[in-house]
Structures are given as C-alpha cells and as structure tokens.
Amino acid sequence: xxxxxxxxxxxxxxxxxxxxxxxxxxxxxxxxxxxxxxxxxxxxxxxxxxxxxxxxxxxxxxxxxxxxxxxxxxxxxxxxxxxxxxxxxxxxxxxxxxxxxxxxxxxxxxxxxxxxxxxxxxxxxxxxxxxxxxxxxxxxxxxxxxxxxxxxxxxxxxxxxxxxxxxxxxxxxxxxxxxxxxxxxxxxxxxxxxxxxxxxxxxxxxxxxxxxxxxxxxxxxxxxxxxxxxxxxxxxxxxxxxxxxxxxxxxxxxxxxxxxxxxxxxxxxxxxxxxxxxxxxxxxxxxxxxxxxxxxxxxxxxxxxxxxxxxxxxxxxxxxxxxxxxxxxxxxxxxxxxxxxxxxxxxxxxxxxxxxxxxxxxxxxxxxx
Ligand code: UD1
Numbered sequence: 001x002x003x004x005x006x007x008x009x010x011x012x013x014x015x016x017x018x019x020x021x022x023x024x025x026x027x028x029x030x031x032x033x034x035x036x037x038x039x040x041x042x043x044x045x046x047x048x049x050x051x052x053x054x055x056x057x058x059x060x061x062x063x064x065x066x067x068x069x070x071x072x073x074x075x076x077x078x079x080x081x082x083x084x085x086x087x088x089x090x091x092x093x094x095x096x097x098x099x100x101x102x103x104x105x106x107x108x109x110x111x112x113x114x115x116x117x118x119x120x121x122x123x124x125x126x127x128x129x130x131x132x133x134x135x136x137x138x139x140x141x142x143x144x145x146x147x148x149x150x151x152x153x154x155x156x157x158x159x160x161x162x163x164x165x166x167x168x169x170x171x172x173x174x175x176x177x178x179x180x181x182x183x184x185x186x187x188x189x190x191x192x193x194x195x196x197x198x199x200x201x202x203x204x205x206x207x208x209x210x211x212x213x214x215x216x217x218x219x220x221x222x223x224x225x226x227x228x229x230x231x232x233x234x235x236x237x238x239x240x241x242x243x244x245x246x247x248x249x250x251x252x253x254x255x256x257x258x259x260x261x262x263x264x265x266x267x268x269x270x271x272x273x274x275x276x277x278x279x280x281x282x283x284x285x286x287x288x289x290x291x292x293x294x295x296x297x298x299x300x301x302x303x304x305x306x307x308x309x310x311x312x313x314x315x316x317x318x319x320x321x322x323x324x325x326x327x328x329x330x331x332x333x334x335x336x337x338x339x340x341x342x343x344x345x346x347x348x349x350x351x352x353x354x355x356x357x358x359x360x361x362x363x364x365x366x367x368x369x
Contacts (some may be wrong), residue, residue: 003034005095005363007121008088011063012044012081012105015178015286018267022180022352024060029353034360038092042081042105043068047243049347052268053120058181062350074104074135081108089116095363096121097142100177102122102136102285107143114146115302119366121359124176125150126157127285127306133214136285140306149362151355152343153289154309165187172358175351176344178286179293182271189194189272198236198260202276211242212283215301215321219248228323229281232254232330237281238273240265279333288316293347297338299329313340 011020020039027033039280041063045051054060067084081104089097089112091332097113099106100123113120129137142151142165149168152158153176162170165282194200208229216222222245229237230253238260241249254261265273273289276278278295282288288307291298292314301321310316315338332338 001337002093004033005360005367006038006093007035007096007098007363008038008040008092009098010040010105011100012042012086013101013103014045014054015059016100016103016105016283017051017190018181018247018286019177020098021054021058021060021100022177023100023123023182023355025184026352030356034356035095035363038064038065040085040088040095041066042079042084042108043070044103044105045078046070047264049264049266050243052164057183057267064164065185080110081105081357082112085109086116089118094118095367096148098357098359100124101145102143104128104135104139104142107139110143110147112307113127120146120149121151121354121355123151124153124157126152126159126161126171128160128360129304129306131304136213136216137306149359151351151358153307153347153351154161155231156308156312157218167308171355172344174358175346176289176349177216177313177351178272178289178351179347179356180349182293185271186275187271188268189275190268191239191272192262192265192269194260194262196339198238200236200238200276203278205271205273205277206233206237206281207273207277208237208239208281209287210239210241210301212302213244215283216242216245216248219250220250221321223250223253223322225276225321225326226253226259227256228326229330230259232327232334233258234334235278236243237248238262238277240270241359247358279338288314289347291315292341295341297333299326299333301326313342313344315339 069080074194097120098121148172151174281299281303288310292310298316299319
C-alpha cells in the first residue's frame with residue numbers, strides 16, 4: 001500500500017542537472033514532502049566534468065539508477081534510453097514522470113511514459129526557435145505535444161503553447177528553475193583554478209562557449225569564428241571546450257595568444273566567470289538566461305533563439321556567425337554600447353517551489369481517485 005504519490009525525475013545531459021536541482025531542493029525543503037521521488041540518469045552525458053561534478057556541487061543525490069547509454073546517433077541514443085526507461089517503469093510504480101529541457105533524454109522518456117499512460121510533467125515547456133534543423137527543436141515540440149502538464153518560464157512560451165492548441169488547464173507559468181539554482185549558488189561561486197595563473201580580474205576577460213552543430217561541426221566555420229574573435233577582442237577570451245568542439249579545433253586556433261582553451265568547467269567556477277566577464281559569446285540556451293539574470297552582455301552566435309525574452313528584456317542579442325556580424329557586435333560591446341537589460345517576470349528563484357506546489361495538488365487529486 002503506497003502512502004503518497006511517487007514521481008520519477010529524469011536527467012541525462014549537463015543542462016538538466018541545474019533544473020532538477022531546483023525541484024529536488026523544493027521537495028526536500030518541505031517538512032512533509034508531498035511525494036516520494038526516484039532520480040533516473042540516462043547516462044547521455046557521462047564524462048565526470050559534464051555530469052559528476054554537477055552532482056557534487058549542487059548537492060544532488062546519487063541517481064537511483066543510471067542507464068549508461070552514452071553517445072550515439074540521435075536515433076540510437078534515443079532508442080536506447082527508451083528501452084531502458086520502459087524496463088524501469090515496469091518495475092517502479094510511478095504516478096508522474098518529470099522531464100526538463102529539450103535533450104534527447106527528455107523526449108525519449110516522455111514517449112515511453114506517455115505510451116505507458118503515465119502523466120508527464122515538462123519543465124521548460126513551450127520554448128520554440130522556429131528552426132527545425134536543431135535537434136532540440138524537434139525534442140521540444142514533440143515533448144510538449146504529448147506531455148500532460150506544461151510548466152513555462154515566460155509568457156512567450158505560454159503563448160506558443162496556446163497557438164499550438166494546448167488546453168489552458170495544462171499550462172502553468174511558473175518562472176525559471178535554471179535561475180532558481182543560479183540564485184541559490186551565487187554566494188558559493190569560486191574562482192577557476194587558472195584565475196591567478198592567467199592574471200584574471202573582474203571585467204578583464206571574455207567568456208566564449210560554442211557547441212552547437214551549426215557552429216562547431218565544420219572545422220572551417222569553427223576556426224573561422226574563433227580566429228575572428230581573437231582578432232577583434234581586447235583581453236583574453238576564456239574558452240571552456242566542449243567534447244563536441246575539441247576535435248574540430250586546429251593548431252593555429254589553439255596557438256592564438258588571447259584564446260585560453262580550458263576543459264569544461266564545473267558549475268560554480270563557470271558561474272564565477274560569467275558573473276565577472278566583460279561579456280559572453282555563446283550558442284548555449286541556458287547561458288542566454290544566466291547572462292540575462294546577471295546583467296552580463298551576451299552575444300549569441302545563432303540566427304534564432306527559443307528564449308526570446310532574453311533579447312526582449314535581457315542583455316542578449318542574436319549575432320549571425322559571419323565575420324561582418326561578429327565584428328559589428330564586438331565593436332559595440334567593446335566600446336560599452338550595449339543594452340542594460342532587466343530580469344524577466346517570475347525569474348525570482350521560486351519556480352521550483354511553484355512547480356512542486358502545483359504538482360502536489362494535481363497528483364494528490366489523481367492519487368485519491
Ligand atoms: C547535448 C544536447 C544539447 C545540449 C548539450 C549540452 C541533445 C540532442 N543535445 O549535446 O541540447 O545543449 O548536450 O552539453 O540532447 N561526449 C563526450 N562526453 C560526454 C558526452 C558526450 O565526450 O559525456 C561527446 C560525444 O561522444 C559526441 C559529442 O561529445 O562526440 C557530442 O555529444 P552529444 O551527446 O551528441 O551531444 P551534445 O553536443 O553534448
């Protein structure tokens with residue numbers, strides 16, 4: 001006889017960990033947690049610096065199970081996660097599967113849960129870039145289409161869901177769990193290990209991260225962008241190199257004096273850099289949100305964004321990855337001509353609490369029936 005509802009939280013890749021950390025801390029903060037939870041790691045990311053370090057720094061519990069699926073083509077990786085998750089659900093009674101973000105693990109587990117008639121809650125629902133060449137766009141649209149509860153970070157996401165015909169009573173505007181975790185950890189950020197060696201000080205450097213296929217899969221495009229950035233910026237550019245990016249970097253780029261190539265950083269070190277950087281150049285989704293909250297100018301090397309509130313309200317601007325567009329944006333930011341930005345509504349550190357409140361009401365109703 002089960003005494004309360006049981007939820008399964010799914011993580012797979014780096015950006016998932018910060019979002020689920022907010023949910024777990026909101027559950028654990030209750031004197032009487034409204035449900036029991038199991039934490040599933042699909043193993044989509046497996047290198048310690050893309051996974052383990054986040055568990056340690058964010059105080060996440062060890063996953064109850066890790067499928068260890070590893071890398072592979074989209075179809076293979078998604079299929080392996082689906083098979084493993086189907087087996088898992090047959091042995092673990094679950095009243096709701098909670099997925100976050102837009103990675104392959106998000107979609108894979110949503111498909112399995114929906115076909116097993118288990119409600120799915122999607123945290124970060126309604127995002128949409130309009131670019132179906134991005135694998136994440138397919139993951140977002142397909143997940144939203146079959147999830148049961150849709151938790152949104154902004155009015156724009158809510159409007160996207162309405163436009164797609166989603167019923168009002170499934171949609172909840174709650175704020176941003178990524179920002180919850182940022183707010184919680186800002187007092188704990190730490191200087192990266194190379195801070196003194198590289199003679200860094202607040203405002204003396206730039207941070208750059210690139211890992212989207214459109215920027216990094218072609219060596220010509222990637223090395224072209226980085227050499228252009230190296231030519232046009234003052235001060236060193238810190239470049240934590242994603243494993244997808246590393247094999248495409250040529251020796252000339254690696255040898256550029258003002259590019260400092262480092263391994264992927266943990267959360268607390270990376271946050272320290274983003275907070276203290278003069279500006280950030282990126283193609284990440286989450287970093288567009290973090291820079292908006294911190295007020296750090298952000299040049300996003302993409303033609304579109306699924307997070308338009310970071311452009312409307314925040315410090316983010318979309319910059320095409322052509323030499324002309326990058327030069328023009330760098331000139332403006334280097335000369336201090338960049339918008340100040342404000343923080344979007346409800347990005348106040350309480351999104352996880354709102355989600356757990358809403359979910360506990362919904363699941364308590366289902367559990368009684
Ligand atoms: C994935 C997500 C992307 C997210 C990114 C964050 C999808 C479709 N993509 O992209 O949305 O922004 O994570 O990092 O879910 N690799 C390692 N170690 C690892 C994981 C991957 O070396 O722990 C290598 C793989 O072998 C592969 C490359 O990195 O060569 C890319 O990994 P992959 O899982 O395909 O996607 P990401 O680019 O990391």
